[in-house]
Amino acid sequence: MPLVKFISHSGEENEVHVAPGTTVMHAAVDNGISGILADCGGACSCATCHCFVDEAWLAKVGEPDEVEAQMLDFVLDPQPNSRLSCQIKVSDELDGLVVLLPESQI
Amino acid sequence: MGTEHAVIVGASHAAAQLGASLRQGGWQGRISIVGDEAIPPYHRPPLSKDYLAGQKHSDELLIRPAAFYEKSEIDLVLGSRVTAVDREQKCIVLHDGGNIPYSKLALTTGATVRKLTLPGHELDGVFYLRDLRDVDRIRGYTGPGKSAVIVGGGYIGLETAASMRKLGMNVTVLEALPRVLQRVTAPEVSAFYSRVHREEGVTIITDAAVESLQGSSGVTAVKLADGTELDADLVVIGVGVLPATELAEAAGLAVDNGIVVDEFARTSDPDIVAAGDCTNHHNPIYDRHLRLESVQNATDQAKTAANTLCGKLEAYHALPWFWSDQYDLKLQIAGLSQGFDRVVLRGATDSGRSFSAFYFSGDRLLAVDAINRPKEFMMVRRALSTGLSADAEKLADETVDIQQAFS
Secondary structure, eight states: OOEEEEEOTTOOEEEEEOOTTOBHHHHHHHTTOTTOOOTTSSSSOSOOOEEEEOGGGHHHHOOOOHHHHHHHTTSSSOOTTEEEGGGOBOOGGGTTEEEEOOSOOO | OOSOEEEEESOSHHHHHHHHHHHHTTOOSEEEEEOSSSSOOBOSGGGGTTTTTTOSOGGGGBSSOHHHHHHTTEEEEOSOOEEEEETTTTEEEETTSOEEEOSEEEEOOOEEEOOOOOTTTTSBTEEEOSSHHHHHHHHTTOOTTOEEEEEOOSHHHHHHHHHHHHTTOEEEEEOSSSSTTTTTSOHHHHHHHHHHHHHTTOEEEOSOOEEEEEESSBEEEEEETTSOEEEOSEEEEOOOEEEOOHHHHHTTOOBSSSEEOOTTOBOSSTTEEEOSTTEEEEETTTTEEEOOOSHHHHHHHHHHHHHHHTTOOOOOOOOOEEEEEETTEEEEEEEOOTTOOEEEEESOSSSSSOEEEEEEETTEEEEEEEESOHHHHHHHHHHHHHTOOBOHHHHHOTTSOGGGGBO
């Protein structure tokens, strides 16, 4: 199963294995990784699952769609590598994905 | 593990958050979540949307997988209905006569559907929609070409209508008031939703008075007071919910349209907190007591309650927000519009599928209904949380960037 590595704002690292098709948000929530709130459960409605995709993985992960991009403009500390983790599906191609978590979601 | 025991009654959205937040907050004792359904706490909003439309499996609804609770040492006591809270003995009583002692208790009992006692309400094929079991039963009656009559033109009714159209059904929505969503939105927003539902093939009848549900064993038609008869293979009634306060009331806790809690989610008993749809609390942003039916409130108030039980008093002051997905419409609501005296529109409501309605009381912005406008939702959520004020003229002018309308 593909591996996702989460790095918290304070530098703590957590690696989890998840089934292909699982979103990065679920990978975090299901494994009790704090820093991702995901209040709306993945409906792309709340912007509380903000993360930063490690630069090396940006091209493979791809761009946010229009709705997600509009929400990302208003998260705390938006960066060019900002994404909503509920919109990224883990696949074999993303095995080893590195995701950084923001200091706060709201 | 300490000898203290935090017992959470109601395996709801608030319960899942409360349990997780207790552990994060350093609660050393046992934690139990007691619920009458057989599965761990799950997301309810998709029930009337993707789950009803067959686009989500029940496993995907779980807020956290069962393994999470095990790892966090949170006991799930499922399939158990709580029949009483004994505050003197400090225990809860279960339907089978057993009891569970607590040192701290959290009530996250949510809400139950408001029932209609129409003639014929007991017929097969007549449903309410609140939990997973309801939708599983409803799905036994859905299918292409079948006819559904939905009683109630609120968010649940309209979401159900949209999902059933997706399933290829003939759908009629009956609303007792002159317009759909009348209690929660401006007339322009109601008109917009009526138009879109009609464009999508739904029949909407407002000012509808249902006289009876017809059929011998299963429902076959809905009869209105004006004599109209509507064919129905199934009827879904969505006319609001009531806070589940029976346990609290019987235990002698203060109840007034919800379990009364203070800003730290404490009930009138210092060892009992409550969170979510079942509570009546004071909102400091709008300076009034209210009851909210939302995931946001369940989650945020549960965090406050968990902090309180961990001995960290932090007042609840979150901004309410909501969402509703129907067809290709993504509605996001920030704030509470009740008490508005003016609506400012940005974008067209009579054509297309994207606009925002900003609700004002005098010069004060209260809330926004943003339809396919996530940017405007996010901006207002930030503005209302941080106390920015809004310029109504700039909001109405689409050539002005939304951020320029706030200062």
